[in-house]
Amino acid sequence: MTKTKHLTQVFIAAALLMSVGLIVDALKTAHSETDSDWGPKWNAKGELILPSDYHTWIFLGSPLTPHSLNEGKAGFPEYHNVYIHPVAYQIYKKTGEFPEGTILLKELQLTLSGTNEDGSRVEASGRGFFPAQLNGIDISVKDSERFKDTNGWGFFNFGHHAPPYAETAAVAPKEACAGCHIANADNMVFKNFYAPILDAK
């Protein structure tokens, strides 16, 4: 065997080692994108940045409190479509607990205009309520340290109107959201409305 052949083999082995290293790095990056980069994003002012991909998140349920049934004064008119981030959902399914960094996102959605006093109308499938214009976003974030004064959850309003919504939001005052969740919700989340899907086998 010549010295040249020997060097060639060493070079090939080194190149292969580097390739494996690069591939392993690439896999690590892909892993971290799905496993750890999923939590809330904050800007320099400490405001929450609105996630851009929430329509691909996990739907948990849609309480419906139409204006028509609330003398036109529903706090959250119409459908509340509630979503959870997919990674938080996967962790919840394993542990039964919302992990730190869980985002629950509520998008409000108006109903098609009613033809009855209760706001309902008739479509091919019967009398009821039917989804229409999207109309606002509220978010709650679990962070036991950052929001220790409100039982570990912070609340954010991105606007109660048609899109586009605000791109960032400061945490809402305790009396605006957290107070009602502290008084009425099971451990800060109205989980009984979401349990049928969240806890489905």
Place this chain on the structure above:
Amino acid sequence: MTKTKHLTQVFIAAALLMSVGLIVDALKTAHSETDSDWGPKWNAKGELILPSDYHTWIFLGSPLTPHSLNEGKAGFPEYHNVYIHPVAYQIYKKTGEFPEGTILLKELQLTLSGTNEDGSRVEASGRGFFPAQLNGIDISVKDSERFKDTNGWGFFNFGHHAPPYAETAAVAPKEACAGCHIANADNMVFKNFYAPILDAK
């Protein structure tokens, strides 16, 4: 350099080559799972197999036709939570058309029992309707060849009751589902109810 060292180097190089090959194969497999294996699955009898992961699909909207507003006779009582497969959704977002193999899945969900004649009740967020027990699944599949007699969509019932649902379903007779969609829906899909989320920017 000894012959043993030489063989060791050749062995290491071969092992590294195999490792790279295995990693490349693994990446190819991961790719094909997300890119082409997303359509409907059929058993040997030509029945549709119920997807197992539909709670992670894209939520499109939830028409609500409660029994209480339909003299106890709603064809699809309560919430109809409608989902689309994520890959079909991504293709729709690019093309504006449901691709061949699109699955639209409707899971029925009862409401918490009402305290008013219209079936509504009062919770912290107001008077309205609130999600409760899951209660059935219907699926429609776009396949222009297989379902050419019903405008390219087939309809399947997996049970109108609490889970577990049927694991497979034969296509429903034309008069059971397709007829109503042919008569009432825009191109077979009640798209006006889903457009606010489906077509959101």
